[in-house]
Amino acid sequence: MRNPLNNKVVNIQPSGIRKFFDIVSEMKDAISLGVGEPDFDTPWHIREEGIYSLEKGKTFYTSNSGLVELRKEICNYLYRRCNLTYDYRHDVLVTVGGSEAIDAALRAMIDEGDEVLIPQPSYVSYLPCVLLADGKPVIIELKHENNFKLTKQELLDSITDKTKILVLPFPNNPTGAIMTEEELKEIAEVIIEKDLFVLSDEIYSELTYGTKHVSIASLPGMKERTIVINGFSKSYAMTGWRLGYAAGPKEIIEQMTKIHQFAIMCAPTTSQYAAVEALRAGDPDVEMMRDDYDKRRRYVVNALQEMGLECFEPFGAFYVFPCIKSLGMTSDEFANALLQEEKVAVVPGTAFGDCGEGFLRISYAYSIENLKEALGRMARFVKKHR
Incomplete structure (x- = not known):
């Protein structure tokens, strides 16, 4: 019998995040700090708008690009939050989560053999999406001593004549690192000089602490080179609604919409109506959740430091990335032993790239x-194994 499978797909490894989530879901009295999902319910007024749209029978397909009202609100949001001006008719695509936007952007932009720079540790989907688009992923290993920020020199050292796209994953999952405006300016200089494009994943843009998020697309000469990826899952606690978007140059969005048209048709209609309400009236909800995350962030960082684990202070997203090298265990060994001995699930840093070895991702979206x-149990585990 002929092999029915695509070898390219077979050779892609499953997500290292889901492995621990699946184990802990079947373990009694276990606590998971592994999944990057807000513990808040979607704010009621947003849910109510979704319910109302169902009651009014608004259950039909929208345009491939998304509801006009939603695309207008996305443009309004990007202008007031990031000082970015987009045309809702041509420059915005509403997608099934930010993940679909990442996939569609890479497929629309990559020709076979094009190199895509992926700073790691970072979100697990970038590398497989590049492979599925027949591109060549080139990993830039970010360093703990730089707080896992991308430096100008690291970028320059990774560029070849085949480089086309830089994935810019900030605020970062799993490290919580952010990039300041001055740091982004150095990156933008290289992008323009080398005639590259940027896929800027800004899904955590609302979750920064003590500093306002800056989009690289807002810097001079960068809007025409950048696809901005964002969505509603993290900021508005709307993970299950599966809604995201991409904003960027018309010629790229047109091709992304073509892919979306044939693969998806349109994002869920109910979710789109709810998202209009989120953008129009959800700022107070975002502020409330961000303030609560900030309290948890400070608590978790302090608790880890009291255990004697080195942990730089994260200023974005809802993750910390402590170093466990002092215990003489690999990331996998630590995570597996912690789960078996104390019934606490964390994610090995290697789930986000090889340079994550010796680190763990802990989510404080709990x-x-x-x-x-959970951290009390972890402190007991660390003391026992030190």
């Missing part, structure tokens, strides 16, 4: 009560 219990 209640303080759960964090206290």
Whole structure:
């Protein structure tokens, strides 16, 4: 019998995040700090708008690009938050989560053999999406001593005559690192000089602490070179609604829309109506959740430092990335032993790239009560194995 499978797909490894999530879901009394999902319910007024759209029978396909009202609100949002001006008719595509936007952008832009620079540690989808688009992923290993930020020299050292795209994953999952405006300016200089494009994943843009998010697309000469990826899952606690978007140059968005048209048709209609309400009236909800995450962030960083684990202070997203090298265990060994001995699930840093070895991702998108219990168990584990 002929092999029915695509070898390119077979050779892609499953997500290292889901492995621990699946284990902990079947373990009694286990606490997971592994999944990057807000513990808040979607704010009621946003849910209500979704419910109302169903009650009014608004259950038909929208345009491939998304509801006009939603695309207008996305443009309004990007202008007031990032000082970016887009045309809702041509420059915005509403997608099934930010992940679809990443996939469609890479497929629309990559020719076979094009090199895509991926700073790691970073979100697990970038590398497989590049491979599925027949591109060549080139990993830039970010360094702990730089707080896992991308430097100008690291970028320059990775560019060849085949480089086409830089993935810019900030605020970062899993490290919580951000890039300041001055740091982004140095990156933008290289992008323009080398005639590259940027896929800027800004899904955590609303979750920064003590500093306002800056989009690289807002810097001079960068808007025409950047696809901005964002969505509603993290900022508005709308993970299950599966809604994201891309904004960028018309010629790229047109090709992304073609892919979206044939693969998806349109994003869920109910979710789109809810998202209009989120953008129009959701700022207070975002602020409330961000303030709560900030309290948890400070608690978790302090708790880890009290355990004697080195942990730089994250200023974005809802993750910390402590170093566990002092215990003489690999990331996998630590995570597996912690789960078996103390029933606490964290994600090995290697799930986000080989340079994540010796680190763990801990999500603080959980209640303080759960964090206290889980970190108490973890402190006991660290003391036992030190």
